[in-house]
Amino acid sequence: MYNVLVVDDEPMICMGVATVLMNAGIDIAEVFAANNGFEALDYIRLEKIDLIITDIQMDLMNGIELIETIFAENPMIPTVVLSAHGEFEYAQKALKFGVKEYIVKPVIPAELVRVVRNLLAERDSxxxxxxxxxxxxxxxxxxxxxxxxxxxxxxxxxxxxxxxxxxxxxxxxxxxxxxxxxxxxxxxxxxxxxxxxxxxxxxxxxxxxxxxxxxxxxxxxxxxxxxxxxxxxxxxxxxxxxxxxxxxxxxxxxxxxxxxxxxxxxxxxxxxxxxxxxxxxxxxxxxxxxxxxxxxxxxxxxxxxxxxxxxxxxxxxxxxxxxxxxxGGIPVTKQILDDNNSFIQSAIQYIDENYRQKSLKLQEIAEAICLSPNYLSYLFKKIVGINLWDYVTKLRMEEAKRLILTTDMRRYEISDEIGYESPEHFSKIFKKHFGVNPSEIKS
Structure with missing residues (x-):
């Protein structure tokens, strides 16, 4: 069974694409919907995503930036681009980064089903x-x-x-x-x-x-x-x-x-x-x-x-x-171990100070401590024991729980405070993390 992520800042388009795919007889377990690039990145970091369908023109983070960031964090996920006629040349910039197909808006259901079915069935062929x-x-x-x-x-x-x-x-x-x-x-x-x-x-x-x-x-x-x-x-x-x-x-x-x-x-x-x-x-x-x-x-x-x-x-x-x-070869010396620990402590300090930032990216953290994103991800998991984005999510969720229990802030205020664009998206991640909705924490 496959998981598909649809990214568009128009909720009706996300809902329409999801409805078409779930009723198309394709072997799809779930269609996740994200209304901006930052929500999409959360899904990619927390769920097993097999295919992404994304719009190009979106607020906050456009489709090209999203595709580039996905490629930097998980280059194995294939992508389908939704674009208007005039955006094709612009969208071609993403060809290197996992884009497999273009679908021109308005989306024709039969064309959407054909593209998704072919990519999921033949992606390895x-x-x-x-x-x-x-x-x-x-x-x-x-x-x-x-x-x-x-x-x-x-x-x-x-x-x-x-x-x-x-x-x-x-x-x-x-x-x-x-x-x-x-x-x-x-x-x-x-x-x-x-x-x-x-x-x-x-x-x-x-x-x-x-x-x-x-x-x-x-x-x-x-x-x-x-x-x-x-x-x-x-x-x-x-x-x-x-x-x-x-x-x-x-x-x-x-x-x-x-x-x-x-x-x-x-x-x-x-x-x-x-x-x-x-x-x-x-x-x-x-x-x-x-x-x-x-x-x-x-x-x-x-x-x-x-x-x-x-x-x-x-x-x-x-x-x-x-x-x-x-x-002559390098043994695993105390200097190397100390340096690695120092890098990760610097990364943790940077994350602790910036996890509320909505646009926080792996590349930004890596640049701050002068490592490549790939090597930072490897060292972080090896030394801390969890991957970097799980750590960011843990900080955000613990802070959200604290704010719910100790303040009168509303859900949308807490969502904005800890780095999420929409309260609905925040609630989904909160429930996935704690097993209950934010409104159930105090009861």
Whole structure:
């Protein structure tokens, strides 16, 4: 059974979409309705959501901002956009961030049902058919060590001069002139993978898995400007390019590259049953930076020796350490443990001071303590024992309970005081947290 979230600032549209879907004979357990982006984020953090249908033009937080934030926090959720005719070009900005379909308003029920049914029934089919066909087709080992891989590895390890840039573009068959670049180094665990997680012992099976992994990565990054290539017997490298306009866009500041890496890790696990560790470089300017970003990404991967239960590592999260793992390996020292605890104490202090803020986001908290959102989420859960948004909700609910018991504030006043836009939404979360409605607390 699937859960669908509908987001629109017109309650009648939410109600209409929910009614159509619940009576369409689709395997849907519940349709949640949010009247703004902040309510939508609460549902995503508290419920298992399989599909999101969102309007583009909304007050408080528009649909593009919502889609970008969802991608930063949970990149696996597919999204359908509701848009007017004139909004299509604007909505295209979200193509990278999980948008699968557009439905033009006014919504035609039959079209809505068709789109939702297809996405829920076939959301995995494209990648599954891709990996299935990979395992069934013939390929040559020469392809795995192709001239293209050799040249690209040479470029990121030794570099090239400005005068050779045009020659590189000609060889690649397209321009790739950024001018900003980031590199992901993906270390594959080829010892055990496949449908049943069997031990992989043959040379052919290992290479077949490498080939399948590259296909999954290429398909996941469809819509991105990227170069993907094998960079060792157990590694694949991805170079992502960013334009000047993209660097000025807020989503880049949301550490888009860490969320993309997490999505790649999730897809490799989901479709190949393959574990991986991904290292992420900084975003740097110029093709001559390729050598530096390759070194940074490989250095980031080595931090998996310290955090063996984590899988995505952004190099800037570890800048303060003078002796990186490549200098001989890092044991889990008291300094690292103290630093991690210090980061989380700073995060807790920031949350305690700002949890009433309606627009509070993971990225804002991460920026305040100088960590990537991905690494902050990992450390918070590991050290505190609950995830970050459960902690925020707990603070809000405890404060709401205190205000109900000790003041004469009305429900809408309490809702506004602790960071919720609507009293109805606040009441739903309160009941989910305490098991009773706010009005029943005093009785």
């Amino acid at each position: 494209q990648l599954r058919s891709l990996t299935d066909s990979t395992f069934n087709q013939k390929f040559s080992f020469e392809e795995m060590s192709s001239n293209r891989n050799h040249i690209l590895n040479e470029l990121v390890s030794e570099g090239f001069s400005d005068s050779e840039a045009e020659e590189v573009f000609q060889y690649l068959g397209r321009r790739f002139d950024g001018p900003f670049y980031c590199l992901l180094s993906i270390k594959l665990n080829l010892a055990k993978a496949g449908l049943h997680g069997a031990d992989i012992r043959s040379f052919r099976d290992r290479n077949l898995l490498r080939y399948a992994a590259l296909n999954v990565i290429e398909e996941t990054l469809n819509g991105w400007e990227r170069i993907v290539f094998h960079s060792g017997s157990h590694s694949i490298s991805v170079i992502l390019q960013f334009t000047m306009e993209e660097m000025n866009n807020s989503i880049t500041r949301l550490n888009e590259q860490t969320m993309t890496a997490q999505l790649l890790h999730n897809h490799l696990r989901k479709f190949l049953n393959m574990e991986s560790v991904i290292g992420i470089s900084r975003i740097r300017e110029g093709m001559q930076s390729w050598v530096d970003i390759a070194k940074e990404a490989k250095e980031a991967v080595r931090w998996s020796d310290v955090h063996k239960d984590h899988n995505v590592f952004y190099i800037e999260d570890f800048d303060k350490y003078e002796n990186p793992p490549s200098a």
